[in-house]
Structure formats: structure tokens, C-alpha cells
Amino acid sequence: MAEWEALTAKLQELAPYLFGILGSDLPSWKAVKTLWKAHRALGTDGVYDLVKLALASTRAFTDEHFTSPKVKALMASWGMHLDFAPDISGGALFSFLETMGGQLFGMVIGKGGASTMIDGLVGVITEKGGEVRCGARVDEILVSGGKAIGVRLSNGDIIRASRAVISNVNPKLMPDLLPDEQSARPTVARARAFRPGLSTMMIHLALDSLPAWTASEAREYNYVHIGPFVDDMALAYTDAAAGRLPSSPTLVVGQPTVSDPSRAPEGKHVLWVQVRVLPLEIADGRSWDEAGEGYADHVMGILEQYAPGLAQQVIGRAVLTPSDLERYNANLVLGDSLGGSHHPAQFFFLRPVPGWGRHRTPVDRLFICGAGTWPGGGVGGASGAMVASIVG
Numbered sequence: 001m002a003e004w005e006a007l008t009a010k011l012q013e014l015a016p017y018l019f020g021i022l023g024s025d026l027p028s029w030k031a032v033k034t035l036w037k038a039h040r041a042l043g044t045d046g047v048y049d050l051v052k053l054a055l056a057s058t059r060a061f062t063d064e065h066f067t068s069p070k071v072k073a074l075m076a077s078w079g080m081h082l083d084f085a086p087d088i089s090g091g092a093l094f095s096f097l098e099t100m101g102g103q104l105f106g107m108v109i110g111k112g113g114a115s116t117m118i119d120g121l122v123g124v125i126t127e128k129g130g131e132v133r134c135g136a137r138v139d140e141i142l143v144s145g146g147k148a149i150g151v152r153l154s155n156g157d158i159i160r161a162s163r164a165v166i167s168n169v170n171p172k173l174m175p176d177l178l179p180d181e182q183s184a185r186p187t188v189a190r191a192r193a194f195r196p197g198l199s200t201m202m203i204h205l206a207l208d209s210l211p212a213w214t215a216s217e218a219r220e221y222n223y224v225h226i227g228p229f230v231d232d233m234a235l236a237y238t239d240a241a242a243g244r245l246p247s248s249p250t251l252v253v254g255q256p257t258v259s260d261p262s263r264a265p266e267g268k269h270v271l272w273v274q275v276r277v278l279p280l281e282i283a284d285g286r287s288w289d290e291a292g293e294g295y296a297d298h299v300m301g302i303l304e305q306y307a308p309g310l311a312q313q314v315i316g317r318a319v320l321t322p323s324d325l326e327r328y329n330a331n332l333v334l335g336d337s338l339g340g341s342h343h344p345a346q347f348f349f350l351r352p353v354p355g356w357g358r359h360r361t362p363v364d365r366l367f368i369c370g371a372g373t374w375p376g377g378g379v380g381g382a383s384g385a386m387v388a389s390i391v392g
């Protein structure tokens with residue numbers, strides 16, 4: 001407990017510098033200034049500790065601070081939201097921010113559903129005279145004289161850009177949207193090597209009552225993680241990376257109706273299960289369309305151990321396999337929900353690939369934001385704000 005409180009205090013001490021870096025384009029003078037301030041406040045050793053936190057694996061970090069396997073698992077399961085298995089360098093930072101930060105600052109869920117946030121953003125755009133077009137696929141980014149000048153939609157419409165084209169398409173897919181003479185340039189083509197993280201399956205359930213979690217206090221929370229332990233997470237990741245279906249995947253379970261009953265008819269509940277992590281391609285040659293429902297049954301069997309009777313509470317079930325996710329959104333390459341792996345070689349100033357940093361691309365006036373760019377995945381909107389401040 002004392003160590004937990006010490007780490008909570010540590011986050012409060014580090015917050016101005018950590019969030020300062022996360023909110024700065026990389027590399028940038030703003031980031032250098034933040035590091036300089038950190039140096040003045042924390043000293044050289046303090047800055048080295050910050051760097052160590054940014055590079056440590058979750059296992060190394062939790063072994064250093066805790067003895068309880070449950071507390072270690074609690075932190076490590078947050079790393080599994082991204083593609084940080086317990087032994088992957090860089091996982092400690094996200095686990096630290098989510099556990100300590102979640103407790104200190106709380107978490108936000110949109111009342112009525114996540115669409116409230118999207119409606120809000122669309123409102124801001126239309127208020128400023130902008131227009132949002134849905135179902136309008138961009139087939140090509142138009143380039144003239146080395147400058148991005150607009151986009152061509154799949155229906156043939158051309159939209160001209162007076163100042164810049166800003167894309168939030170997964171960087172890996174960007175070369176295919178550019179004219180051949182651009183995509184053939186080595187600096188452009190290297191974005192094809194941007195690596196996806198491992199994939200995700202979503203299971204959505206309509207329930208006639210909340211799960212009867214054996215850990216009864218879990219009924220009060222929006223998020224329940226089933227690791228269950230650090231070694232299980234490490235094995236799940238290794239299995240998935242080798243193309244095998246993990247026997248004990250990490251389950252991130254959301255039960256938003258605990259705090260927002262408006263998401264279901266009165267007295268009923270919804271539950272989503274994010275299955276982490278799964279193979280991008282299954283080694284035995286089956287497609288996700290073939291393997292999906294059977295594997296979802298396996299996951300339901302695991303849940304049943306923690307919430308006995310769940311199967312009888314289910315009114316409806318929808319499974320989204322990694323292939324379904326990619327069909328819904330081309331950015332989710334092979335079902336990677338992260339918009340690209342977050343391992344250190346693709347993070348910080350290296351995101352997405354060298355030469356594409358600071359939200360610029362090798363094509364003049366073509367900017368890029370979104371999960372594939374710094375500071376990575378999630379619905380924070382920071383990369384878009386960074387591009388907005390560049391383009392003005």
C-alpha cells in the first residue's frame with residue numbers, strides 16, 4: 001500500500017513533464033523546454049528515472065515496486081490495451097499512467113454512448129462553416145509540383161485544398177493513396193513497413209442483468225480486467241505473435257451500464273469484451289471468418305469461470321473478429337485496434353517511421369495525424385491538435 005501511494009505521489013510530481021512531453025510534437029523545442037524544466041526540478045538522476053520509466057517493461061517495473069502478483073497483474077493488464085506484453089520495453093509508462101492516472105484523475109465515458117463525443121466534434125466543425133462527409137472514400141491524394149493539392153473521392157469528386165491536406169489514414173496505407181511517382185520515393189515507400197500491433201476481437205453482449213462476478217465488487221466498475229496473471233499475459237502475447245490462438249487471452253471487459261443506464265433498456269445491461277491479443281493471421285491457415293465464432297465461445301467459457309451463469313443472462317451476442325474490424329475501418333490493418341504497434345522503435349519521435357515525424361510527410365503540404373502518429377492511439381485527439389497548430 002505504501003508503495004502504491006508513493007507511486008501515486010510520483011505521478012503527481014512527474015505529471016507536468018510527462019503530460020508536457022505527450023502534448024508536444026516530437027522532436028520540438030517545446031519538448032526540449034519541458035525536459036529542461038524537468039531537469040531543473042528533478043535533477044539529472046530524476047530525468048534518468050523518467051527515461052527509465054519510458055523504456056522499462058511492465059514486468060521490470062512492477063517487480064521493482066511490488067510483491068503481490070495481483071497488483072502486478074493489475075498494472076500489466078493495462079499494457080495489454082496497447083501491444084505491451086509484460087516483457088516488452090516501453091510498457092511500464094502506459095501501465096503507470098493508466099493505473100495511477102485513472103485513480104487520480106478518473107476516467108471519462110460519454111453519457112449515452114461514445115457517439116456523444118463524435119456529435120460534439122461534428123458540431124464544432126459545422127459551426128465553423130465546415131462540412132463532414134461520411135461514406136466518402138478517398139482514392140487518391142492529388143499532388144502537383146511536389147505539393148499536396150487535394151483529394152479524389154471514389155465517386156470521382158475532387159476536393160481542392162487551399163492550404164494543406166491532412167490525413168488520418170493509417171500511415172502504412174498512405175503510399176497507396178499517392179501518385180506512383182510519389183509512392184516510389186524511398187522516403188514515402190518506407191511507411192509500408194510501419195508494423196501493426198497484434199489484433200483484437202470484440203464480443204458485444206446484451207444482458208438481462210449484470211454478470212454475477214465472483215469478485216462481487218467488480219459489479220461496481222465500468223472496467224474489469226481478466227489477465228489473469230502476468231505470466232498468462234506474456235504467454236498470450238507470444239502465442240498470438242506466433243499465429244496461435246491464446247488459450248488464456250487477456251480480457252478487457254467493459255460494463256458501461258454500471259454508470260450509464262441510458263445505454264440499455266431499463267433494468268438491462270450491455271457488456272463488451274475486448275480480447276487481447278490475437279494473431280494477425282492464424283498459423284493453421286484458417287481465416288478469422290472461419291475461426292471467429294468458435295474462439296468467441298472459448299472466451300465465453302473463460303468468462304463463465306469469473307461470472308457463473310453468464311451464458312443464461314445473454315439476450316444477444318455480436319462478435320467482431322479482427323477481419324470484421326478491418327472491414328469496418330481500413331485503418332485497423334489486419335484487426336490491429338491501435339493504428340500501428342507502439343513498441344519503442346515506432347514511438348516517440350520515431351512514430352510512424354523516420355522522415356514522417358512531427359506530423360509531416362515527405363510530400364509538401366501533406367500532414368498526418370491519428371493513432372499512427374505521435375502520441376499514439378486512443379481518443380485523446382492530441383495529434384489532431386498538433387497538426388491544427390502547425391497548419392493554423
Ligand SMILES: Cc1cc2nc3c(=O)[nH]c(=O)nc-3n(C[C@H](O)[C@H](O)[C@H](O)COP(=O)(O)OP(=O)(O)OC[C@H]3O[C@@H](n4cnc5c(N)ncnc54)[C@H](O)[C@@H]3O)c2cc1C
Nearest residue numbers: 136137138168169202329330331337370371372377378379
Ligand atoms: C475495438 C476498439 C476498441 C477501442 N477502445 C478504446 C478505448 O477504450 N479507449 C481509447 O482511448 N481508445 C480505444 N480504441 C482506440 C481508438 O479508437 C483509436 O486509437 C482512435 O479511434 C484512432 O483515431 P484515428 O482518428 O487515428 O482513426 P479512426 O478513429 O480509426 O478513424 C479513421 C477513419 O478514417 C477512415 N478512412 C480510412 N481510410 C480512408 C480513406 N481512404 N478515405 C476516407 N476515409 C478513410 C476510416 O473509415 C475511419 O472512419 C479502440 C479501438 C478499437 C478498434
